[in-house]
Amino acid sequence: MRKGCGGPAVQRDSDCSWHGRQERPLSPRSRGEHRGFGSPGGTGNSSPSLRVPSDLTAEERQELENIRRRKQELLADIQRLKDEIAEVANEIENLGSTEERKNMQRNKQVAVGRKKFNMDPKKGIQFLIENDLLKNTCEDIAQFLYKGEGLNKTAIGDYLGERDEFNIQVLHAFVELHEFTDLNLVQALRQFLWSFRLPGEAQKIDRMMEAFAQRYCQCNNGMFQSTDTCYVLSFAIIMLNTSLHNPNVKEKPTVEKFIAMNRGINDGGDLPEELLRNLYESIKNEPFKIPEDDGNDLTHTFFNPDREGWLLKLGGRVKTWKRRWFILTDNCLYYFEYTTDKEPRGIIPLENLSIREVEDSKKPNCFELYIPDNKDQVIKACKTEADGRVVEGNHTVYRISAPTPEEKEEWIKSIKAAISKDPFYDMLTARKKKVSSTKRH
Amino acid sequence: MEKLYKSLEQASLSPLGDRRPSTKKELRKSFVKRCKNPSINEKLHKIRTLNSTLKCKEHDLAMINQLLDDPKLTARKYREWKVVNTLLIQDIYQQQQATPAPEGSPQELKKPSSSAYVESSI
Numbered sequence: 001m002r003k004g005c006g007g008p009a010v011q012r013d014s015d016c017s018w019h020g021r022q023e024r025p026l027s028p029r030s031r032g033e034h035r036g037f038g039s040p041g042g043t044g045n046s047s048p049s050l051r052v053p054s055d056l057t058a059e060e061r062q063e064l065e066n067i068r069r070r071k072q073e074l075l076a077d078i079q080r081l082k083d084e085i086a087e088v089a090n091e092i093e094n095l096g097s098t099e100e101r102k103n104m105q106r107n108k109q110v111a112v113g114r115k116k117f118n119m120d121p122k123k124g125i126q127f128l129i130e131n132d133l134l135k136n137t138c139e140d141i142a143q144f145l146y147k148g149e150g151l152n153k154t155a156i157g158d159y160l161g162e163r164d165e166f167n168i169q170v171l172h173a174f175v176e177l178h179e180f181t182d183l184n185l186v187q188a189l190r191q192f193l194w195s196f197r198l199p200g201e202a203q204k205i206d207r208m209m210e211a212f213a214q215r216y217c218q219c220n221n222g223m224f225q226s227t228d229t230c231y232v233l234s235f236a237i238i239m240l241n242t243s244l245h246n247p248n249v250k251e252k253p254t255v256e257k258f259i260a261m262n263r264g265i266n267d268g269g270d271l272p273e274e275l276l277r278n279l280y281e282s283i284k285n286e287p288f289k290i291p292e293d294d295g296n297d298l299t300h301t302f303f304n305p306d307r308e309g310w311l312l313k314l315g316g317r318v319k320t321w322k323r324r325w326f327i328l329t330d331n332c333l334y335y336f337e338y339t340t341d342k343e344p345r346g347i348i349p350l351e352n353l354s355i356r357e358v359e360d361s362k363k364p365n366c367f368e369l370y371i372p373d374n375k376d377q378v379i380k381a382c383k384t385e386a387d388g389r390v391v392e393g394n395h396t397v398y399r400i401s402a403p404t405p406e407e408k409e410e411w412i413k414s415i416k417a418a419i420s421k422d423p424f425y426d427m428l429t430a431r432k433k434k435v436s437s438t439k440r441h
Numbered sequence: 442m443e444k445l446y447k448s449l450e451q452a453s454l455s456p457l458g459d460r461r462p463s464t465k466k467e468l469r470k471s472f473v474k475r476c477k478n479p480s481i482n483e484k485l486h487k488i489r490t491l492n493s494t495l496k497c498k499e500h501d502l503a504m505i506n507q508l509l510d511d512p513k514l515t516a517r518k519y520r521e522w523k524v525v526n527t528l529l530i531q532d533i534y535q536q537q538q539a540t541p542a543p544e545g546s547p548q549e550l551k552k553p554s555s556s557a558y559v560e561s562s563i
Contacts, residue, residue: 055516063530064519067505070533074502081495085488092484198457239445239456248452253445261442290457303475303489308496325493334472339493342486347468382465390465404525425446 093119109133111150118152121159138166142173146195153291156196161204168207175211180219184275185230186237186282188216190289197291201331202426209234225267232265237279238288245287255280305329307414312363312401316394321363321401328411331418333369346383348398350419353379355412363401365408369415370397501529 052061093115109131117124125141128134134144145156160171178195180188192212198205213230217223224230240258243249253261258280263270308327313335315322324335324345331351334344353369360366371377381393402408446456453461460467476482508514508522523530 053514053516053519056519060516060519063523066533067530068509070536071502071505071509073536074498074505077498078495078502081491081498085491085495088484088488088491092481092488200455200457200459235456236442236445239442239449242449242454242456242458243445246452246454246458248454249448250452251448261445293459303485303492308493309500310497325497327493330472332468332472336493339497340490342490343469343473347465347472349468382468390469392465 106133114150118155121155122162124155125159138169138173141170142177145170145174146177148195153195153197154199154293157199157204157208160196161199161201161208163203163207171208171211175215178215180216182220184278184282185216185233186279188212188219189234189237194289194291197293224271225269229266229271233262233271233279236262236265237283240280241283241288244284303327303329306418307411309407309411310403311335311411314360314363314399314401326400328414328418333415343384346381346393348379348381348393350415353419355415355419357408357412358399360399360401365402365405366399367402367408367412368397368399501532504529 052064056064110128110133113124113128113131113133115124116127125134125144128144129136134140145151145160148156159167160174161167175192178188178192180191183191189212198208209231210227213227213234217227217230224233236258240253243251243253255277259273259276262276265271306328308325310323311326312321313324313326314320324337325339325341327334327336327344331349333348333350335346335348336344348369350369352371354372355367355369358366358368369379371379376396379393379395379398381395381398382390383393384390400411402411449456455461473486474482475485504526508519511518
């Protein structure tokens with residue numbers, strides 16, 4: 001899934017900013033490393049196995065030679081980068097821990113496994129399985145997560161939320177370990193939402209809440225007409241919890257409002273008022289206890305971009321094309337001048353945006369980000385000006401050109417997957433339709 | 442229920458109560474500050490830049506291999522490849538020209554004609 005960068009494919013234009021190298025020019029590393037490679041004597045010695053087309057000019061033969069040399073340099077660069085990455089990753093892993101790794105007894109291995117899990121759940125589980133500390137079955141892994149000893153709840157949530165078939169099975173096994181019989185919905189939610197930290201991504205939340213609703217209905221047969229009802233009511237309760245207890249929300253919903261907003265949610269019918277009243281009171285008296293994100297979580301912090309590479313971007317006010325390194329991650333598009341820049345030049349959150357292919361008179365392989373139904377609205381984004389100020393973006397659309405048609409397709413696909421409306425929002429829209437179609441008079 | 446949702450959105454909150462980055466400052470911060478521990482934060486960014494650079498180079502390598510590994514390479518194919526990979530070629534030539542310089546002297550800076558720099562004005 002990690003595809004390579006966009007690459008240097010577009011021809012020069014006077015309004016296009018090229019820099020021709022990926023690292024900032026003053027980096028001494030980029031000069032020092034390139035010396036000492038290449039064919040001995042720098043003459044055009046071709047390696048015997050290589051076929052050189054016979055109709056090349058002499059200059060072209062030399063070019064090919066240089067290209068071959070470049071290949072060797074790249075291979076060395078790549079190895080060096082990989083080594084450095086491994087080194088820094090190791091440093092992070094070791095930060096704050098004692099030198100226990102030398103002494104690999106079982107307990108210590110478990111501790112190491114937990115630590116690895118908290119940084120990267122998949123790797124942690126792999127480690128524990130490889131060291132015979134965990135069985136490779138979804139039941140066993142679910143037990144491990146449910147017990148959660150020494151495990152970071154954000155990491156647990158991340159693992160359970162993954163799209164892989166196996167992770168989904170683990171999620172179901174995990175949910176089965178929860179006993180919801182004779183608990184009201186709020187009590188069940190309290191238990192569920194405390195056992196891990198619910199991830200932020202819409203699809204993940206959707207999967208997990210769907211699993212929850214199924215399990216709850218399984219344990220409390222007949223309370224709701226359908227799993228959907230349980231799902232919708234659960235969201236309503238979650239939002240109620242936030243509204244009632246977060247100081248930023250000015251208008252607190254009353255119990256009457258809560259009852260009214262849930263009309264028709266039981267497959268067109270209403271739920272008993274007393275039930276809703278009880279749920280309301282329960283939340284009002286005691287908010288959900290949700291695992292904190294204490295800011296030291298390593299799980300979320302490692303960058304794991306969906307895609308990155310060079311793309312051309314058309315300016316907002318000044319219509320010039322600029323080449324930027326784009327990174328798609330965290331439901332946002334970040335772009336940089338150089339791959340080595342620590343801070344992005346611009347940030348485009350993808351929430352509520354749409355994407356479409358477009359034809360451009362100047363550049364090939366274009367697509368655009370836009371706000372559907374509102375073509376004059378400025379897209380919420382930010383960027384850094386030359387003088388260092390951070391300002392709001394001024395685009396109503398972002399027009400982008402990819403180096404090849406294939407890369408255009410891939411970027412569009414990845415961005416589409418990342419653009420997500422809230423499941424809450426989707427659910428609300430679907431619900432509106434449902435209620436209006438089963439309105440009773 | 443939609444009203445409830447919208448009121449949360451207005452308060453810059455997710456339905457679960459997390460603060461959503463809404464101002465430009467918050468947007469930047471959520472990217473830059475990924476961990477409370479500044480030393481780890483630094484390293485996370487380091488790894489990110491290394492990975493991006495790695496991807497970039499792997500892509501260049503893939504482009505070159507497309508050319509060099511072609512058993513039926515012809516002059517015409519080569520020339521077509523050059524057009525598609527103009528930037529890569531430029532990069533190689535800048536490199537070669539810079540090689541004889543002693544370490545530490547920013548040779549590349551003295552080449553205004555090759556437009557080696559990104560416009561910094563936006």
